Amino acid sequence: MIKVERLSFSFPQKELYNNISFTLEEAQHCAFIGTSGSGKSTLIDILMDPESYLFDGKLEMDPGCTIGYVSQFSELDNTKETTVFEYIAEPFIKIQNEIQSICTEMETSSDIEPLLEKYQSALDAFDAMGGEDYESNIHKQLNLANLMKRRDLNVSDLSGGEFKLVQVMKEMLNRPDLMIMDEPDVFLDFENLNALKKLINAYKGMLLVVTHNRYLLNHCFNKILHLENMEIQEFDGRYIEYNFSLLQTKIELQEIAVAEHEEIERNENIVKNLRVIATYNSEASRGRALKARVRFQERLEARRIKAPFVEIKQPNISFGTGNEIDNEDTIVVNVNQYSVVFDELLLDKVSFEIKSTDKVAIIGSNGTGKTTLLREIYTNNQDSIAINANAKMAYLSQLQGEMLTNSNTILEEFIDAGFSTYDEAREHLANYGFEGEIVNQKIESLSGGEKNILQLAKVSAGQANVLLLDEPTSHLDTYAQIALENAIQAYKGAILMISHDFYSVVNGMDYVLIIGDKKIKKMTMSKFKKMIYESHFDKDYLDTEQKKKAVEMQIELALKETNFELAKGLIDELEGLIKLL
Known part of the structure; x- marks a missing residue:
């Protein structure tokens, strides 16, 4: 398990995290989401190399914890004339060569004890990686991603999407304690995206994946980490269930906010009346009543609901009218x-x-x-x-x-x-x-x-x-x-x-x-x-997804009109559609 407690970190020009806490546990497949610039990649860097960052809080990780990493900006090395199989097998071949070298050295060495220790250490590392079956495991991965036909091609002959998949396979086959991938889906075509989904779902270890891809989010993860406004939120479950939970919370918070607003307005009117009375009536009891009401007003303001994960501001994207050409057949x-x-x-x-x-x-x-x-x-x-x-x-x-x-x-x-x-x-x-x-x-x-x-x-x-x-x-x-x-x-x-x-x-x-x-x-x-x-997709998946989207829009409209009874009724309908997905 990896545990982060009350972690805070900032750059000179920007505060990124304020007392965030979360855990990652064995076999969890965790999607790491958040708006652009919220600090997801920096948090990954901290997990991978905590000694390079001056942060407050605690990061608990076994000293021997191994981390595999696939970057969002991986570049294909066109100078490398090595086959796809050799590229994936590189860590295994390296240890095999090391074992062979130790064996050769033992044949002529007079001091064999330290060489035996090195030999055993190399064997243990090879075993931990599943080295005995590495060739068949590589073939399984290639078949899963529909890339077996690329096995003997040079790495330089792969497309960018294929190379990304090969990188993912290589890291997964190393069996790290934690596998981190930063937007591995970027620029993947439909076929390669589907292959990535299969690789993720077949992986038995602990995964932390930064992604905004709705197809992967809906199909690959059993835990969500959501980073916004210097805070983090954990959710055990699927992304689609997380979104449903957010919408439920949004209805509850808006209903409370409307009630609070009405209460604050009533209290403001009382305060105004007391102030008017206080201008021509100087009795001490009137002054005390005014102070008590002002303090009550302050408490109401202080407990207004703050929900950084519910109300996230979308950019206001607009391309203008674009209609300078009047004839649509032009x-x-x-x-x-x-x-x-x-x-x-x-x-x-x-x-x-x-x-x-x-x-x-x-x-x-x-x-x-x-x-x-x-x-x-x-x-x-x-x-x-x-x-x-x-x-x-x-x-x-x-x-x-x-x-x-x-x-x-x-x-x-x-x-x-x-x-x-x-x-x-x-x-x-x-x-x-x-x-x-x-x-x-x-x-x-x-x-x-x-x-x-x-x-x-x-x-x-x-x-x-x-x-x-x-x-x-x-x-x-x-x-x-x-x-x-x-x-x-x-x-x-x-x-x-x-x-x-x-x-x-x-x-x-x-x-x-x-x-x-x-x-x-x-x-x-x-x-x-x-x-x-x-x-x-499974049969009827997208039709159900479209119906879900339509109901979500109806809920948003109901909330704009503060029709909370209608919104709650639509939530029940939405829950039924989510079960189908």
Whole structure:
């Protein structure tokens, strides 16, 4: 077990944690969630290397505790000419070679005792890793992730998503006491995401996973750690049950808050009357009554419910109207006989068109040329790509440094983007959660999620009528993802979006363009859903998920109207749908 008690930590410019406590226990699969910039990655760094951080509080961990780690920013080493099997087996082969070396040394050494100790220590380490069966265990993992066909390929020949899965396998097979993964799902296509789900669910050890992916959250974890506003909350159970618990709490707290507000208003009126009386009646008893009422008022204010995990502010994402092109049949992007070639042909003479109000997702496996296509539509330097003269495009890149200057402060970035005054830039940035001194921070100091929200703020500021979005939900917390979906639904212009986030595609797009066999074909949303159902979801899963979302929206509306009886009735309906999921 790993135990954290009353831990506090801050950077010079930002306090991250205030007396947070939690435990991680054997075999728990824990999802670590929280809004962007709340300090999840820093807390992981503290767990991995506590000696490097000056924090208050206690961190209890066995001195021999081993930690495996998969970073969110893992880069493929293209210079390494080693096969996938050799890469995963590297720790096992290393100990095997060490054992062989000790045996060779023992054949000629006169002092054998220390060598026997080294030999036994190496054998114990090999055994602890399950070394005796490592080849069959590697094959099991490769089969589970549908990557057995990649076994003898060089690591450098893998796509980014495949390499991420291989990294996960390698760390899992080392059998650490605690396995930590920081957003392992980022940029994974549907097939690889499903493989990651299988790897997580088959893992027998203790897991701590930072993720905002709703598919993984709903299917992989039995404990939730939620970090917000310097506080942490533990929940034993599934993410879907945690959200249900939050909604129940929200109804209770709002009902209490309304009652408290009414009580405070009544008391304020009494205080006002007593003050009026006190101006022309100087009796001591009147003064005492006034003081008693003021103290009572202070106590009421002090016990107002504070719920940092219930009322989490979503960024106010808006892309404007996007309707400068009045005719919805106007073609704004025309791709005709377009091809992409790198080491091999990725797209072969593909053609499609986007109209002025179309919202379209490009779907395809990692490494099929999607990003190159989107970037070349934006740069508009290809003879095979024609852009309407009235189209005003904005681009969000999955390579955040492509559209953001890391050496800029947030404020400088938006002055460079065209805002005429600092006040205008500050007002715009406040809608996206960048307020106060944070606007003077360098962009390079921001988390991946904060950088993506900043990109969305730049896209919004452009007032474009054609949006090109490359993995816009990557690194975004679930609250920002929902805000983005709402902004997409409200937008009247054209959107061409690369995404592996099933929920964003289904909730916001009109149709999809599927890449397969170097071609692109148009697919209706109903056919796309059916295809994904068959590969990734249980029967009727998404329909139930959509009904659940509709009931949750009805509850939110009931709360806005302070109709608590209706909200409580809908909660019962919601609970029934959650049982089906």
